[in-house]
Amino acid sequence: MVNRWRGEVALVLDGETVVMRLTLGALAELEDVLGEDSLVALVERFEAGRFSSRDVLALLLAGLRGGGWPGDAGQLARAEIAGGPMAGARAAAELLARAFAIPDEART
Numbered sequence: 001m002v003n004r005w006r007g008e009v010a011l012v013l014d015g016e017t018v019v020m021r022l023t024l025g026a027l028a029e030l031e032d033v034l035g036e037d038s039l040v041a042l043v044e045r046f047e048a049g050r051f052s053s054r055d056v057l058a059l060l061l062a063g064l065r066g067g068g069w070p071g072d073a074g075q076l077a078r079a080e081i082a083g084g085p086m087a088g089a090r091a092a093a094e095l096l097a098r099a100f101a102i103p104d105e106a107r108t
Helices: 024-034 039-047 053-066 073-078 084-099
Strands: 009-013 016-020
Touching (some): 009 053, 009 084, 016 053, 053 073, 053 084
Antiparallel strands (some): 009 016
């Protein structure tokens, strides 16, 4: 089960639902891999629609690792994402959004 307050996002990968989450370590790795100076620059890139398939894969891999997935970049590149590339891009964008969302204090 996905806990959105923890920033979790579900992805169906090769027919199996996996939970992704951007931990601080995963975010640091992502900054390095994508060559961004800050997380804000990365978020702005996605918000402006200026992201590439490489960006999506890197973001999904970071989220998968943060969620405990034992695979690597090669496995992810060969995996089938339910819903195709657009579903992967949506999940990547949702990961970023949830990583920086501030929970509504009224709901906690």
